[in-house]
Amino acid sequence: MITLDLSKAKLNENLESYKDTVKEIHDMIHNKTGAGNDFLGWVELPENYDKAEVELIKKTAANLKEKTDVLLVCGIGGSYLGARAAIEAINGLYPKNKVEIIYVGNTFSSNYIKQVAEYIEGKDFAINVISKSGTTTETSIAFRIFKEMCEAKYGKEGARERIVATTDKARGALKTLATEEGYTTFVIPDDVGGRYSVLTPVGLFPIAMAGIDIDEMLKGANDAMNKYSNPDLNQNDAYKYGVAR
Structure with missing residues (x-):
């Protein structure tokens, strides 16, 4: 767990003067009363996640890893950056005996x-396309290209087993395509924005494909949630760091 020592920091203001403001902000976040409260699903996500979906993520990843050298994570912004940060932090840049993760769909x-x-070309690959709407231009173009490659190499049925879509639960171009094609599909929660989505299927599936134990990751996130949910500025290193910044 991360701790903070400000004993040698040269701060221009007393942290105590922010105590009431921090408590007010804390209450707005946890009571979901502030602006943007419809996107606060991440606050308690380490505890209130879809357990059945996580089990399906683990099962899908375990099966796909057996026949995959490379996973193409096709997404942009928060749809891939959280997973990339976690995978590279834990596995390093060039891990051995792991599925290689390559990020596409984030550039023209x-x-x-x-x-x-x-x-x-000479490797067995799979695709995880990630988009809430399915209309993001960079992601759509890259997915179209690699989907065609996948179908050409493995056939329609084989490609169906190697393409996983992470998208809206009910609507959007990607959801429609995934349903028509019969892809395994995971849900992007409506109340979690892309920048906070690493503990949703957006991040968990690529992380699981990289050989990382997502149960342990969620457990660690839950421990952190409990530790850093204290409204008292003096007892919360995350809040102290934020104020010091």
């Missing part, structure tokens, strides 16, 4: 897409 660079396509 045709050269980048061409290089990735050439690199995976």
Whole structure:
């Protein structure tokens, strides 16, 4: 668990002067009364996540890892950055004996897409396309290209087993396509924004594919949630760090 020592920090103001303000902000977040409260699903996510979906994520990842050298994570912004940060922090940049994770769908660079396509030519690969709407331009273009590659290599049925969609639970272009094609599909919660989505299927599926124990990750997140949910500024290192910044 991360701790904070400000004993040698040269602060211009007394942290105590922010105590009431921090408590007010804390209450607005946890009571969901402030602006943007409809996107606060992340606050208690380590405890209130969909247990059945996490079990399906683990099962899907375990099966797919057996026949996959490379996973293409096709998404942009928060749809891939959280997973990438977690995977690289835990596994490092070049882990051995793990499914290689390559990130696509976050750029218009045709050269980048061409290089990735050439690199995976002789490898077994799978795709995790991540988009709430399914209409994000960079992601849509990359997915279309690699979906065609996947179908050309494995056939429609084989590709169906290698493409996983993470998207809205009920609507959107990607949800419609995933239903029509019969892809395994995971849900992006309505009340969790992309920047906070690493503990949703957005992050958990790629992380599981990278060989990381997502049960332990969620347990650690739950421990952190409990530790850093104290409204008292003096007892909460996360709040103290925020004020010091």
